[in-house]
Amino acid sequence: VGGNGTDNNQGISINNVPVSLVRSNNGDITLTGTGNGSGAGNTGIAIVGQVSTDIGNVTLTGKGANKDNAIVINGFINQAGKGNNVTLTGDEIQLLGLASQVNGNGTITLQPLMPDVGIIIGGTKNDPGAPLNLIQIELEKLKGFSQMVIGRADGTGAIAVDPAGVTFDSPTIQNVTIQSPTIKLNGDIQSNNGSITFNTPPTTPITLDTTGATNSKANIITKEQNIRFDSNVSLTKDSNVTLNTGLTNTGNINFEGTVDGDGDLVLNTGGVITLNGKIGTDPLRSLQILKSLNVTSQKDIDITTTNDISITGNITNPGRAIALTSNKGTITVGNLNSSSPNGKGEDITLTSPKGDINTSAGTIDTTSTTGNGGKITLTGNKITTGNLNSSSTGGSGGDITFTGTGDIDTSLGAIDSTSKTGTGGPITLSGNKITTGNLKSNSDSGAGGNIVITGTGDIDTSLGAIDTTSKTGNGGPITLTGNKITAGNLNSSSTAANGGDITIATPNQVKIQGIDAYGKPDTGNISISGNDIVFLGLPDSVKSQGTLSIQPSSPDRGINFQQEPGDDPQAIDLGEKFLASLSNGFSGIVFGDLKTTGDITVDNLPISFKDPVTFNTQGKISVNPNQ
Numbered sequence: 001v002g003g004n005g006t007d008n009n010q011g012i013s014i015n016n017v018p019v020s021l022v023r024s025n026n027g028d029i030t031l032t033g034t035g036n037g038s039g040a041g042n043t044g045i046a047i048v049g050q051v052s053t054d055i056g057n058v059t060l061t062g063k064g065a066n067k068d069n070a071i072v073i074n075g076f077i078n079q080a081g082k083g084n085n086v087t088l089t090g091d092e093i094q095l096l097g098l099a100s101q102v103n104g105n106g107t108i109t110l111q112p113l114m115p116d117v118g119i120i121i122g123g124t125k126n127d128p129g130a131p132l133n134l135i136q137i138e139l140e141k142l143k144g145f146s147q148m149v150i151g152r153a154d155g156t157g158a159i160a161v162d163p164a165g166v167t168f169d170s171p172t173i174q175n176v177t178i179q180s181p182t183i184k185l186n187g188d189i190q191s192n193n194g195s196i197t198f199n200t201p202p203t204t205p206i207t208l209d210t211t212g213a214t215n216s217k218a219n220i221i222t223k224e225q226n227i228r229f230d231s232n233v234s235l236t237k238d239s240n241v242t243l244n245t246g247l248t249n250t251g252n253i254n255f256e257g258t259v260d261g262d263g264d265l266v267l268n269t270g271g272v273i274t275l276n277g278k279i280g281t282d283p284l285r286s287l288q289i290l291k292s293l294n295v296t297s298q299k300d301i302d303i304t305t306t307n308d309i310s311i312t313g314n315i316t317n318p319g320r321a322i323a324l325t326s327n328k329g330t331i332t333v334g335n336l337n338s339s340s341p342n343g344k345g346e347d348i349t350l351t352s353p354k355g356d357i358n359t360s361a362g363t364i365d366t367t368s369t370t371g372n373g374g375k376i377t378l379t380g381n382k383i384t385t386g387n388l389n390s391s392s393t394g395g396s397g398g399d400i401t402f403t404g405t406g407d408i409d410t411s412l413g414a415i416d417s418t419s420k421t422g423t424g425g426p427i428t429l430s431g432n433k434i435t436t437g438n439l440k441s442n443s444d445s446g447a448g449g450n451i452v453i454t455g456t457g458d459i460d461t462s463l464g465a466i467d468t469t470s471k472t473g474n475g476g477p478i479t480l481t482g483n484k485i486t487a488g489n490l491n492s493s494s495t496a497a498n499g500g501d502i503t504i505a506t507p508n509q510v511k512i513q514g515i516d517a518y519g520k521p522d523t524g525n526i527s528i529s530g531n532d533i534v535f536l537g538l539p540d541s542v543k544s545q546g547t548l549s550i551q552p553s554s555p556d557r558g559i560n561f562q563q564e565p566g567d568d569p570q571a572i573d574l575g576e577k578f579l580a581s582l583s584n585g586f587s588g589i590v591f592g593d594l595k596t597t598g599d600i601t602v603d604n605l606p607i608s609f610k611d612p613v614t615f616n617t618q619g620k621i622s623v624n625p626n627q
Contacts, residue, residue, distance in 0.1 A: 002036035002065065009037035011062065012045045016075060020049035028056040035065035044070045044090060047077070054082045058104070062090040063113055069094050070113060078103040081144055085109070091117050094126060095138040107147040110134055111179075116156045119180070122187060123162025131157065136166060144172055148194075151179030154201055160184035163213065167192065185210045185218035185241065195226035198233075205232035205257070210239040219244055224251040224270075231256065232277065235263030235284065242266040249293050259284065262306070272296060280304030283327060289313060300346070305329065308355070314362070321346040321374070330355035331380065334362035338374055345374035345390065345398060352380035360412045363387040366398050373398030373417065373425060382406035383431065386413035390425050397425030397441060397449060404431030408455075411463045414438040417449055424449030424468060424476055433457035434482065438464035441476055448476030448492065448500060455482035459506075462488040462513060468500050469493050475500035475519055482506055485530070489514040489537075492524060499524020499544055506530045507553045514541035514581075521545045522587050529553045535578045543583035549590045550574070551616075558598030558619065559591050561605045571598065575605060584610040592616035 002009030011033025014020045022029060029051060035042035044062025051058055058077055062070035070090020074097045077086055085106035091113050095102065102108065110132075112119065118131035126133045134150065142148065148168065151159055159180040165187035168176050173194040181200045185208060189196065200206050206229055210218040217240040220227055224246045233255060235241060240263060245251025247270040258277035259265065261284060267273055268290040275297040279287065284305045289295065292313035300321040303309060307329035315322055315333070319340035324331055331352045336359070338346040345368040350357050357380040366374030366389070373390035375398045383404045390398030397417035402408050408431035417425030417440070424441035426449045434455040441449030448468035453459055459482035468476030468491070475492035477500045485506045492500030499519025503526075504510055510530035514537040517524030525546035531553050535542065542548070550572070552559065558571035566573020582589070589611055591600060599619040604626075615621050 001034045002042055005037045006039035007037060008041040009035055009065065010041070010043045010046045011035050014047045014049040014051065014075070016048040022049075022051045024053040024056055026055050027053065028059070029053050030059045032061045034063045035068055037065050039066065040068065042066055042068045043072050045072070047073045048075045050076045050079055052076070052078050052080065052083070055084055057085040057087070057106070058083060059087045060089065061113065064090070064092065072096060073102065074100050076101055076103070086145070087111075089113055090132070092132055093134070093138075095141045101141050101143055103143045104145050106145065107149060108142050108145040109149040111150070111152045112155070112157065115152055115154050118157035119151060119159045121150060121159065121161055122166030123164045125162065131160075135162075136164070139166070139168065142170065145170065146172055146174050147177070148173055148175070149177045149179065153179055153199070155180050158182035158184055160212075161187045161189055161218070163187045165190065168194065181205065182207045182209065184212055185220070185239075186212040188219040188221060190219075190221040191225060192223055193225070194222070195228065196220060196222055197228045197230065200231045202231075205234045207234045207236060208239060208241050208263070209236040210241055210263070211236060216240050217242070222246070222251055224248050226252045226254065226271075228254040229256060233257065233259045234282075235259075235261030235265060237262040239263035240266075242268060244268040245271055247291055264288075266290070267292065269293075275299075275301055278302045278304075280325075286329065287311075309333070312361070317346075319343055319346055321348070323347075323349045323351075325351040326355055328354050330357070332358045332361075335365070336362065337365040339365045339367040340371060341369045342371075344368055344371035344395070345392070347375040347377070347398075349375075349377045350380070354381065356380055356382040356384070356406070358384045359388075360384050360386040363389065363413070366390045368392045368395055370394040372396045372422070375399045375401070377401045379403045380405075383408045384412070385410045385415075387416075388413065389416045391416050391418045392422060393420045394422070395419065396422035396446070399425050400427045402429045402431065407431060407433040407435075407457070409435045410439075411435045411437040414440065414464070417441045419443045419446055422446045423473075426450040427452070429453045431455055433459075435460045436464060436466075438467070440467045442467045442469040443473055444470070445472045446470065447473040448494075450476050450479075452479045453482070458482055458484040458486070460486045461490075462486045462511075465489040465491065467491050470497065471495045472497065474498040475517065475524065477501045477503070479503045480505070484508045486511045487513060489516070491516045493517060494519040499546060501525045501527070501546070503527045504529065505553065508532065509534065511536055512542070513537050515543070517544040517546060518585070519545060525549070527551075531557050531572065533572050533574070535581045537581050539580040540583040542581045543585060545585050545587060547588045547590060548582070548586050549593070551591070551593045552596060552598060555595045555597045559600045560603055561601065561607050562603035563605050571601070579607060582610070586611040588612045588614060590614045590616060
């Protein structure tokens with residue numbers, strides 16, 4: 001403790017005239033100094049000489065009087081580059097002089113004396129007294145250490161980064177730990193050689209605040225090294241934080257808790273991102289993940305934002321669910337995988353009630369080998385996908401459901417909810433204009449699943465096939481309802497059981513490539529309703545042992561059998577291609593229904609049906625006597 005007086009009453013003073021040396025060959029050195037007096041120069045510990053140990057630890061605790069510095073080092077600690085851990089505790093620590101250094105081979109800890117005192121790191125401002133200033137040039141005087149800790153484990157004061165930023169450039173530092181419940185990112189944090197860890201007392205979240213930075217944007221950067229948060233993370237309103245570990249396959253980002261707050265978060269890494277809590281209980285403003293090798297967790301992955309979610313790379317969470325929700329923005333993702341080789345594949349849910357969803361850059365996989373496939377549910381405005389797979393080998397395929405207020409386009413990939421031994425999973429697409437590639441819900445020994453496509457706009461499945469077949473079970477039903485329908489090959493057949501019913505309904509035109517609903521007798525009914533029906537397939541491309549029903553969607557629309565091309569705008573024109581496409585075996589062929597009032601006319605086309613035929617209309621039935 002310094003003596004009584006006004007000025008220069010240091011608690012401990014180690015001078016250099018003559019050179020003073022405090023030394024221990026193998027032991028620890030602990031110095032505690034308290035300045036006294038009401039004037040200036042009342043430092044807690046002032047070192048102009050040397051403090052040195054070969055293998056021990058050095059611990060300095062200082063308290064200045066009258067807002068003076070707690071610790072001033074204008075000399076050396078472990079000048080020979082030896083020693084182990086060094087701990088400097090004081091509400092203001094200064095390293096002065098061009099040649100002054102603090103050396104060691106263990107951990108350097110820099111912390112205030114009082115838990116509520118803040119810290120400013122980086123920049124050039126080095127005022128005496130609290131907060132503790134650790135300017136850039138002082139950090140560069142810390143040599144040889146493998147670990148650096150800034151802040152107290154029980155600290156409550158904020159750690160602020162100077163607007164000029166801070167760079168940890170020591171070639172030996174493997175990790176920098178920053179301990180505070182509040183990190184004010186007024187500038188960037190960069191570690192050129194080691195990882196960065198953020199820590200805070202248990203149950204206390206880490207708050208990241210960039211509102212003091214230029215454009216409220218700040219970066220935490222490593223060069224292919226890890227960034228880790230050991231507690232929950234909260235972004236202050238309007239903050240914009242980027243975590244960047246580089247783009248090679250090293251440098252991971254780990255969140256040990258939740259991540260919340262009305263700020264933008266960008267994760268830029270070529271490594272693995274590990275999540276251990278929900279992202280966005282209090283929704284993030286936006287989330288962008290760039291080029292990650294993988295995003296994974298030991299729990300379900302649940303991410304919610306107000307605006308956009310954009311993920312380039314993979315999310316792999318085997319046997320655990322994945323849910324992404326954007327309340328007002330868009331969702332754009334690559335590969336999503338919740339499959340399980342030994343249990344149930346878990347659900348993947350994407351929800352963007354006011355924005356678009358685009359998964360075309362990757363594959364969504366909820367498959368299972370021994371259990372059921374997980375559900376895939378996409379709800380948004382416009383929905384665009386690549387491959388989706390909820391199939392199962394030993395269980396049933398998972399449900400696949402799209403609900404869009406805008407267009408749906410799956411033509412860039414295939415949708416697969418098949419099963420080897422169980423039931424094919426149902427596929428339901430509901431939106432405006434709908435365009436599909438291959439849709440498969442077939443099963444080898446179970447039943448084929450239901451496929452239902454409902455569009456307020458046009459439906460086009462001609463870029464692929466729709467398959468709900470089964471070898472030993474029943475084929476699944478297929479239902480298409482839209483403004484205008486162009487169908488490729490539709491197959492709901494069964495080798496040994498019932499064919500699935502196929503229903504196509506539109507108030508306008510239907511174009512059909514081929515339909516196979518073949519199964520046991522009196523199964524696999526085909527119903528086609530439209531005001532213009534065109535068959536494009538090869539001979540015998542429409543087959544079933546059930547009923548084929550052709551009916552106009554408008555009751556007053558007629559049906560004409562005439563040579564192609566048909567020319568009656570008030571009737572469904574059926575020509576040679578239609579007759580050739582019908583395979584033998586239908587239990588009945590029905591034209592019109594009890595509500596039909598339009599005429600049925602056999603005009604200039606000879607017709608011969610292989611199966612029983614019924615004409616239903618309240619209008620006239622006319623046959624050209626020359627046919």
